[in-house]
Amino acid sequence: MIRADVGLRLGTLDLQVELEVGDDEVVAVLGPNGAGKTTLLRALAGLLPLDRGRVELDGRLLEDVALGIRVAPERRGCGVVFQDYLLFPHLSALENVAFGLRSRGADRRGALAAAAEWLRRFGLEGFEESRPAALSGGQAQRVALARAMAPDPKLLLLDEPLSALDASTRAQVRRDLVRHLSAFRGTRVLVTHDPLEAAALAGRLLVVEQGRLVQSGTPAEVTARPRSRYVADLVGVNLLRGHASGGTVVLSGGGSVAVADPLEGEVFAVIHPRAVALHRRHPEGTPRNVWRGEAASLESLGDRARVRVEGPFPLVAEVTAASVAELKLAAGGPVWASVKATEVSVYPA
Amino acid sequence: MTGRQERPPALVLVGAGIAALFFLLPLAGLLLRAPWAEAPADLAAPDSLLALRLSLVASFSATALSVAFGVPLAWVLARFDFPGRNLLRALVTLPMVLPPVVGGVALLLAFGRRGLLGPVLAAVGIHLPFTTAGAVLAETLVAMPFLVITVEAGLRALDSRYEEAARTLGAGRWYLFRRVTLPLLAPSLFAGGVLCWARALGEFGATITFAGNFPGTTQTLPLAVYLELETRPEAAIMLSLVLLAVSLAVLVGLRHRWLGA
Numbered sequence: 001m002i003r004a005d006v007g008l009r010l011g012t013l014d015l016q017v018e019l020e021v022g023d024d025e026v027v028a029v030l031g032p033n034g035a036g037k038t039t040l041l042r043a044l045a046g047l048l049p050l051d052r053g054r055v056e057l058d059g060r061l062l063e064d065v066a067l068g069i070r071v072a073p074e075r076r077g078c079g080v081v082f083q084d085y086l087l088f089p090h091l092s093a094l095e096n097v098a099f100g101l102r103s104r105g106a107d108r109r110g111a112l113a114a115a116a117e118w119l120r121r122f123g124l125e126g127f128e129e130s131r132p133a134a135l136s137g138g139q140a141q142r143v144a145l146a147r148a149m150a151p152d153p154k155l156l157l158l159d160e161p162l163s164a165l166d167a168s169t170r171a172q173v174r175r176d177l178v179r180h181l182s183a184f185r186g187t188r189v190l191v192t193h194d195p196l197e198a199a200a201l202a203g204r205l206l207v208v209e210q211g212r213l214v215q216s217g218t219p220a221e222v223t224a225r226p227r228s229r230y231v232a233d234l235v236g237v238n239l240l241r242g243h244a245s246g247g248t249v250v251l252s253g254g255g256s257v258a259v260a261d262p263l264e265g266e267v268f269a270v271i272h273p274r275a276v277a278l279h280r281r282h283p284e285g286t287p288r289n290v291w292r293g294e295a296a297s298l299e300s301l302g303d304r305a306r307v308r309v310e311g312p313f314p315l316v317a318e319v320t321a322a323s324v325a326e327l328k329l330a331a332g333g334p335v336w337a338s339v340k341a342t343e344v345s346v347y348p349a
Numbered sequence: 350m351t352g353r354q355e356r357p358p359a360l361v362l363v364g365a366g367i368a369a370l371f372f373l374l375p376l377a378g379l380l381l382r383a384p385w386a387e388a389p390a391d392l393a394a395p396d397s398l399l400a401l402r403l404s405l406v407a408s409f410s411a412t413a414l415s416v417a418f419g420v421p422l423a424w425v426l427a428r429f430d431f432p433g434r435n436l437l438r439a440l441v442t443l444p445m446v447l448p449p450v451v452g453g454v455a456l457l458l459a460f461g462r463r464g465l466l467g468p469v470l471a472a473v474g475i476h477l478p479f480t481t482a483g484a485v486l487a488e489t490l491v492a493m494p495f496l497v498i499t500v501e502a503g504l505r506a507l508d509s510r511y512e513e514a515a516r517t518l519g520a521g522r523w524y525l526f527r528r529v530t531l532p533l534l535a536p537s538l539f540a541g542g543v544l545c546w547a548r549a550l551g552e553f554g555a556t557i558t559f560a561g562n563f564p565g566t567t568q569t570l571p572l573a574v575y576l577e578l579e580t581r582p583e584a585a586i587m588l589s590l591v592l593l594a595v596s597l598a599v600l601v602g603l604r605h606r607w608l609g610a
Contacts, residue, residue: 047513073516086514090532099528100518151519 002155002187006043007052007065015039015211019189026181026188028202030195032230036211037191038083041157044189045080046073057187058154074103079148081158085140087132093119093143094128100151118146122180138169138176145180156181158190162197174200195219195234207231225347227268238271238315241349249346255312258288258341266349273306275343276317279336280327288341291315295335298324305329309337376593383590384583391587399565400573401591404550407481407569411488411549412496412542419496419545420538426497427504438501445494452490453558460486460559483560484567492549496541503537547596 001022008015015036021027029037042048044055046062054064057078062071079100087096098115102108119128122142132140141161148156161177162170178201181188192198198205199219207215207222207230215227226232232239242251244267249257257269277283283290293311305324309315315337324330357365384391391397426438444452460477461467470477477483507530515529531538553571560567562576570592577585 045517047516073513074519074521076517078517080514080517082510082514086508086510088511088515088529088532091528099515099520103515103518103520103524103528147518 002044002055002057002189004044004055005053006040006050006055008039008043008048008050010036010039010048013039013211015043017206017208017211017213019206019213021187021189023185023187025204026190026202027204027206028198029189029191029206029208030198031193031208033193035208037193037208038159040208041080041159041189041191044155045078045157046071046076076155077151077153078155078157079151079153081141081144081148081156081161083160084164085132085144087135087140087143087147089132092129092131093124093135093139096132096143097147097150100147104151115146115150118150119143122146123176136169137165138173141165141173142176145177149180149184153186155187155189156184158188160192160194161190161201163192163194177201195223225268225345226270227349232270236273236316238273238276240269240271240313242267242269244269244346247341249344251313253313255291257339257344259344259346260342261344261346263346263348267346268349270345271315271339271343273316273318275339276309276315276319277338278307278309278317278319278323278327278329279338280334282336283338289339289344291337293335293337295329295332298330307335309335311337379586379589379593383586387583388587391581391584392591394584396564396568396573397584397588397591400568400570400588403481403484403565403568404570404592405595407484407488408492408546408549408552410485411492411552412546414485414489415493415496415545415549416538416542419493419541420500423497423500423504427501441497442494444491449491449552449554449556450558453487453555456483456487456490456555456559478559479561479563479567481560481566484556484569487555487559488549488552491552491555492545495548496545499541499544500534500537503534503541506537507533543600547600550592550596 001020003020005018006015013034013036017036017040019027029040031037039048043050049070050063050065052065054066055062057076061067061069062076063069087093088099091099094112094115097118098108098111101111101114106114116128119125122145124139124142124146127135127139127143132143135143141164145161162174165173174197181201190201192201203218205216205219205222206213207228209228209230215222215231222231223235226235226237226239229239240249240251240257242249242257244259244261244263244265247259247262249259249267249269251257257271259269278295291309291311293309293315295307296310297308299306299308300321301318303321304318305321307317307319307324307329309317317337319329327335329335422441426434426441457478458464459466460470460483462471462478467478477486511529511533512525515525520528551571552569553575556567556569557572562568562572564573568576570588574585574588574592577588
């Protein structure tokens, strides 16, 4: 298991993340580009020195800034699968996989035999003598994984393991990767900006934005209760934040939302776009929430469409193509948006 | 590239043709005016053989010295940021633009009998001026810059993430250098080595100034050519052809094999 408290600055990025990953789980660090995911991974591997904090792997101290301890990457026992694999172009697939064994002093013959066994296990029999340039994306990915796992690391780090692949091979490679990851005995951390990839490969997500850990939990937990605009956008819901009191959430950016939940204090409120109804006139009836705004933009999703409404706060509504035509939403103009209080889910911020 | 090639504009063709002729004519002059009948005798003359042998020994020694010290220098220039780095780089490339004679004079003032280091070296029994070692030193001075700048460019172009990958796989410094950096650097190192060797083989000015012109010890082929031109022009032509053949063989043969043109 790894326990790390990582603090470092790199350019405009200020990374401050604490994490703890056990051997019985696969954890994905999920976040937008530039959030500091790769930097975090490089710091764990020892390729970037920390400014503050410590890293401990299976009880062994790898780095502690306060104590002045820093174990070099070649002595950490971390296997890394890099984003574009970085297979050594001048070595064959077999020699690539044998590299980590030979660098640790294994004799050439033994290392090559072990590497051949790894290639066989990864379904790469017959590619022993192939140079990386002659391998397909999926094959190169498997060689990179075999190379990282062959020296029996305690920690396996994967940086965007599927992003270098084209869509047609990605699904197959993802299935293989799940299998190989589950066979690995040790700590597994991967980094990705793709929520589907994260959910498919990992049991727990750590959402990192602008160098900070903003949310962690199972994929289901994270998507059910987004705690950041980034996750809300991934899931496709409206995320609002404000202060709840007596069935009303007063939003920090202005406006208020009536809710059915009796929660008090700082809260997140999530409104699914399908729960938002649009009208050209003030709606009759009982909806507790009615806001006036402008239909700003329209995105067609086949028989449905997403309409962005600029009101007291920005709100996305998902309506049928029929209502788009009936309400002439493509023309923009003033609209009324209504949401039932029971459709707003609220949870503590 | 598929399909037909476009014809270059006429003006470009004329310019390129003149340039090509400019390179071809001197070569043709050498080949046509060579006294082929006396060639075996001229080439077998002891002086010619001595000069050829010395040229090969000195140029390869200079290349070896340049690799041994130029690669670390290129490494420092490419990988480390320190005050005066640009100044050092300018200093290293200076011999490329300096007239070689000036380099020879400078070497005399540094390693000559009354030079900066001369007396110190003499005290331990090392005499460089007018010796074969001096000829090697002169060739190294003018040839090493070609190696340094080529290798430095190669190091800069090298993707250092391969080295990071190797480190995560447990490679220590030496293993990393031997199994990753050096093989990835090989094309630059080779190209730099060939350029360096070719420059050393043709070196004249610094050598004759610093090492003199003694048959067997400091008289390399270019010096022999110059000397023979006054007394036996036919021999000078034959020696020139030898130089030409050796250079061409190495440049064409090895470049194609290693750099894939």
